Amino acid sequence: MTPLLVAQLVLTLVVFVALLSSAAAMVYVERKVAAFLQQRIGPYLVGPKGLLQPLADVVKLMFKEELRPRAADALLFGLAPIISATAAFAAFAVVPFGGETTLLGVLKEPLRLQVADVNVAVLVIFAIASMGVYGIVLAGWSSNSKYSLLGGLRSSAQMISYELAYGLSLAAVVMLAGSLSLREIVTNQSGYWFYVIPKWYIFLQPIGFLIYMTAGVAETNRAPFDFPEAEQELVAGYHTEYSSMSFALFFMAEYINMVTVSAVATSLYLGGWLGPFLPDWLGWLWFLLKVFLLLFFYVWMRWTLPRYRYDQLMEFGWKWLLPAAVINLIATAALVIWLG
Amino acid sequence: MDVVSFYIFAAIAVLSSIGVIGQRNPMHSVMLLIVSFGGLAGLYILLDAPFTAVTQIIIYAGAIMVLFLFVVMLLNAHTEDDSLPAGLGPHALRFGALLSALLAVEVVWGLSRVGVTGFNSDPGAASAISSVAAIGQTLFTQYSFAFEVTSILILVSMVGAVIIAGSRTRGGR
Numbered sequence: 001m002t003p004l005l006v007a008q009l010v011l012t013l014v015v016f017v018a019l020l021s022s023a024a025a026m027v028y029v030e031r032k033v034a035a036f037l038q039q040r041i042g043p044y045l046v047g048p049k050g051l052l053q054p055l056a057d058v059v060k061l062m063f064k065e066e067l068r069p070r071a072a073d074a075l076l077f078g079l080a081p082i083i084s085a086t087a088a089f090a091a092f093a094v095v096p097f098g099g100e101t102t103l104l105g106v107l108k109e110p111l112r113l114q115v116a117d118v119n120v121a122v123l124v125i126f127a128i129a130s131m132g133v134y135g136i137v138l139a140g141w142s143s144n145s146k147y148s149l150l151g152g153l154r155s156s157a158q159m160i161s162y163e164l165a166y167g168l169s170l171a172a173v174v175m176l177a178g179s180l181s182l183r184e185i186v187t188n189q190s191g192y193w194f195y196v197i198p199k200w201y202i203f204l205q206p207i208g209f210l211i212y213m214t215a216g217v218a219e220t221n222r223a224p225f226d227f228p229e230a231e232q233e234l235v236a237g238y239h240t241e242y243s244s245m246s247f248a249l250f251f252m253a254e255y256i257n258m259v260t261v262s263a264v265a266t267s268l269y270l271g272g273w274l275g276p277f278l279p280d281w282l283g284w285l286w287f288l289l290k291v292f293l294l295l296f297f298y299v300w301m302r303w304t305l306p307r308y309r310y311d312q313l314m315e316f317g318w319k320w321l322l323p324a325a326v327i328n329l330i331a332t333a334a335l336v337i338w339l340g
Numbered sequence: 341m342d343v344v345s346f347y348i349f350a351a352i353a354v355l356s357s358i359g360v361i362g363q364r365n366p367m368h369s370v371m372l373l374i375v376s377f378g379g380l381a382g383l384y385i386l387l388d389a390p391f392t393a394v395t396q397i398i399i400y401a402g403a404i405m406v407l408f409l410f411v412v413m414l415l416n417a418h419t420e421d422d423s424l425p426a427g428l429g430p431h432a433l434r435f436g437a438l439l440s441a442l443l444a445v446e447v448v449w450g451l452s453r454v455g456v457t458g459f460n461s462d463p464g465a466a467s468a469i470s471s472v473a474a475i476g477q478t479l480f481t482q483y484s485f486a487f488e489v490t491s492i493l494i495l496v497s498m499v500g501a502v503i504i505a506g507s508r509t510r511g512g513r
Contacts, residue, residue, distance in 0.1 A: 076367060120472065123394040130402025134374070137406065141367070141413050153410075160406060180472055 007103065007111045015115050019092055023255040024054035026295065033299045064244040069144055072241065076142035081242065081249035084135030088256035091128040094121040095263045096183045097287045098273045099280030113273075113284060114183060121182040122170050125264055129166070129219060132257065133159050136221075139250070143241040154310055155221055161317040162218035162225075168325035169212040172332040173201055173268045182264070186272030202269040205332065209269045211325050213294075216261035218317065220254060223302035227310045262294035263287075270294075346386055353379030366412045370405060377401040389470040 028043070028051065035042025043050030068077055098113030118124060133156045140152010177185040191199045202209045218225040242250060266272055270290045273283025308316065356376040363369045377400050384393035429435075479487055 073365070073367065076371070079371075118390065120390050120394050123391070123398065127394050127397040127402060130398055130406075133402070133406055134371075134409070137409055137413075138367075138371075153413075156406065156410075160403065 003107050004109055004111060007107055008115075011111065011113070012115050015092065015097075016089065019089060019256055019259065020252075022259050023252045024058065026255040026258065026299075027054045027057055029295070030299050030302075033296065034303045037300070037303045058248070061244055061248040066244040066246065067241070069241050071144040073142040073144070076138045077241075078246070080135050080139035080142060081246040081253070082135075083138065084132060084253035085249040085256075087128050087132035087135065088253040088260065091125050091132075091260045092256070092263065094118055094124050094182060095260065095267060096186060096272060097263070098282075098284035101281035112183070113281075117181070117183055119179075119181045122174055122180045122185075125260075126163070126167055126170065129163060130160075132253075135250075135253065139242070145241055148241055154227065158221070158225065158227075158310075158313060158317070159219055161314060162215045162321070165211055165317065165321040165325040166215035166219060168322070168329050169205075169208045169215065170268070172205060172208045172325075172329045175329070175332050175336055176201055176204060182267045182272075186267050186274065189271040190274050198271055198274065200269060200271040200274075205269065205328070207324065208328050208332070209265070211321060211328060212265060212269070213261075213297075214321060215317075215325075216265065217298065217301065218313070220257040220261055222254070222258065222298060224305040224308050225313055226302075227307055227313055258295060258298055259291065262291045262298070265294055266290040342386060346383070349379045349382035349386065351379075352376070353383065367409075370409050370412055373408075374401050374405050377405070391470060391472050391475055 031053065032042045032050070043053035046052045046056045068074065093115040094117075096112070096114040096117070100110035100112050102108075102110050136152055136159070137156045138152075140148045140150075140155070143149070143152075173185065174180055177188045179185060179188075185201075189198070189200050193199060197203065217223075266287060272290075273280070273287040275283065275286030275289075278285060353376045356372040356379065359372040360369045360376065363372060377396060381393040381396045381401075384390075384396060
């Protein structure tokens with residue numbers, strides 16, 4: 001039980017609690033931003049400026065009755081939200097959110113601000129994103145209801161289609177950085193051009209960034225790609241038959257997937273925890289700022305853009321985004337070879 | 341620690357594989373097969389092959405099993421009964437038991453001929469072969485022909501699937 005091991009365990013706990021709080025915070029942010037975009041106030045009664053609204057939501061969800069349709073497959077019905085939530089949390093384990101710290105000299109070896117530093121981190125994120133599809137497929141099927149089945153099938157087909165563009169944009173960044181480890185990708189983005197412009201990959205890969213964010217929004221089933229959850233058509237898609245904490249788990253999984261996609265995008269394209277004026281071990285403040293900007297962008301898009309129809313969504317993914325990602329990959333490869 | 345992890349992952353892989361054939365509900369079989377792939381991925385990591393482990397999850401557990409799941413869901417595979425299917429002969433059970441015993445003997449004989457390997461205490465040796473860079477290097481130089489032929493094979497199967505599905509809606513109905 002070295003101090004480093006204890007510190008790593010505490011860090012894991014801190015990250016877990018932070019993710020849970022971020023899901024709650026996202027509930028508030030979404031409702032407030034949606035309200036301001038629609039020229040109304042949003043939650044303002046519960047707590048000052050409505051800040052305790054997520055707490056009220058959690059308490060309400062906990063006290064609701066847990067329902068299960070009689071014809072539903074009990075094991076898979078209960079397992080589906082667990083798979084969704086677990087995949088959402090697990091993907092964040094390999095994201096680096098700060099440099100190294102020795103906790104002001106308490107530890108002999110520096111502690112990396114990352115739950116698990118694996119050298120194939122990019123592939124691990126991709127793998128866990130693939131596993132997240134199962135939660136939705138099983139939820140759709142095991143609810144034994146036509147809305148759920150249709151929503152589940154559409155959602156999982158959408159997710160596996162957009163995983164391709166997602167992976168190809170990741171591959172282009174890996175080509176630039178020469179490594180699959182997220183920590184090395186971030187440290188390769190340190191430094192400045194002309195002392196002013198930071199060497200972030202978004203400047204080298206603007207198209208790649210757009211492709212990644214588009215595929216990420218489609219992967220997390222958020223608007224404008226949220227047809228599977230479209231309230232007008234499908235009641236609520238794959239989570240129609242869920243209530244209380246199972247619904248809360250799906251809800252939370254969606255927000256945490258958003259956080260993970262934003263966190264990976266900041267590590268890959270926006271320089272992770274790097275930023276001026278702060279030492280490396282306070283880099284997590286810059287990280288939080290960048291992730292929050294991307295999350296705000298997510299919420300902004302949801303309440304501004306109209307929803308894609310399902311066939312338009314699939315056509316966009318296969319006929320436009322995938323070729324764009326392939327061309328981006330080829331162009332990046334050519335530039336890396338010619339410019340060194 | 342390595343030995344304990346090995347036994348845990350091996351137990352997961354074996355027990356879930358037994359569950360795949362023992363379960364009556366085909367959806368449960370598919371999910372247990374995914375669990376068994378997870379156990380295999382753990383074993384690959386113990387063998388210092390992280391790329392193989394993650395690729396196993398991405399491709400096998402993440403893509404191929406989703407396909408299996410769609411097929412089982414949409415083609416309405418029924419839950420099996422306890423009794424044996426009709427159409428087997430009267431001695432089916434005895435024949436099956438004999439074959440299983442033969443297989444067990446063969447496996448034990450085969451495994452007893454292999455030397456016991458310990459865990460490689462030098463991680464550098466394995467990661468030189470199994471690192472992503474090394475795998476990419478050999479895949480695109482030494483085995484590039486197999487790689488290209490495999491991609492053409494996959495293309496053929498995709499085109500075939502699209503044509504078969506298309507002909508049923510356009511011409512057949």
